[in-house]
Amino acid sequence: MTKPFRIIQAGCGGMANTWVEYALAREDAELVALVDLQEASARAMAERHGLTCPWFSDVEEAIRQTGANLVFDVTIPAAHKNITTASLRAGCDVLGEKPMAESMEDAEDMAREAGRAGRMYAVMQNRRYLKEIRAYRELVAGGVIGQTGFVTANFFLGPHFGGFREAMESPLLLDMSIHTFDQARLIIGSDPVSVYCHEFNPPGSWYAGNAAAACIFEFANGTVFTYNGSWCAEGAPTSWEASWRAVGSKGTAIWDGAAPYAEIVKPRPDGSFTSGLERFEAPFTWEGREGHKGCLDEMFAALLEGRPAETVCTDNLHSMAMVFGARESARTGQKVLLRR
Ligand SMILES: NC(=O)c1ccc[n+]([C@@H]2O[C@H](COP(=O)([O-])OP(=O)(O)OC[C@H]3O[C@@H](n4cnc5c(N)ncnc54)[C@H](O)[C@@H]3O)[C@@H](O)[C@H]2O)c1
Helix, strand or coil, X not given: CCCCEEEXXXXXXXXXXXXXXXXXXXXXXXXXXXXXXXXXXXXXXXXXXXXXXXXXCCHHHHHHHHCCCEEEECXXXXXXXXXXXXXXXXXXXXXXXXXXXXXXXXXXXXXXHHHHHCCCEEECCHHHCCHHHHHHHHHHCCCCCCCEEEXXXXXXXXXXXXXXXXXXXXHHHHHHHXXXXXXXXXXXXXXXXXXXXXXXXXXXXXXXXXCEEEEEEEECCCCEEEEEEECCCCCCCCCCCCEEEEEECCEEEEECCCCCEEEEECCCCCCCCCCCEEEEECCCCCCCCCHHHHHHHHHHHHHHHCCCCCCEHHHHHHHHHHHHHHHHHHHHCCXXXXXX
């Protein structure tokens, strides 16, 4: 019997394994084709997971021949626009890896295409699906620390990836910062309206492009969010979730990737220099799965319920705008207003 989700796995590289495993574990889904420019990659994927579905180099041909209705776009960023647009035009929904595209214009075109086709295109933002970030969000957007005014994220790591990241122009901003920027939108509960960014390549960097950036964002709700990031920082690493401090009218919330907490002010005895503080451990209330599985669960729930997913492309454009606004600011030396 035909299952409701007939899935094409486009892109059979490293990340695609997680997507294939997810599809295989769903009872309402079947993998009907693998698409990759390299037959060897598709073949290796099929062998690893015991798949018998056919390989195609062209996604349109794959859709035509298999009657697929859902495409997982886990190709390289440069291919996302073509794969996703062709799939939407052929009547498929698309769930794709970050980043949507290599430029803001391409990402906007893709979102328009999804609207025209009347299909859903949602984007993987797995770092939203962690019990810790959901608890931290309650402290900040949920109002435990009062009205938020200032949020900072420090991201300092020294990964030696090798490969394309060490050769590309803005490895930190283009490949990684979308995760932290998207997390900032979730934590703050608002969208950004402007950015000023200085991007640079610190001494000792093993990247050809700029591997560090300092950004100041203003959000629609008045919050100022600053991001300090480096991918060539040896020693005393932060977590991959970054190290966060949010200051509100009633206290401060801290999250370094482990359990978040807040210090909330107690009524100040007359004349005292500083306020008394009470520590508040953020309760974990997130019941969903974490990481890719959590994000994919939400995407499939949205498809089944006929509603936009939390990370639908039109929402993700706000996170993309933070990346490309930051790059534009770094290039021009000017503060950039974000157009969304
Ligand atoms: N969410 C995360 O945490 C996370 C982590 C790593 C990678 N990613 C993203 O996942 C995506 C894939 O990354 P990866 O590490 O698997 O890359 P990869 O290079 O290992 O694999 C990409 C695959 O896509 C294929 N491909 C390229 N162009 C194609 C085209 N036009 N048509 C069909 N196939 C094509 C390549 O042959 C390759 O097999 C990227 O967008 C990356 O940013 C996300």
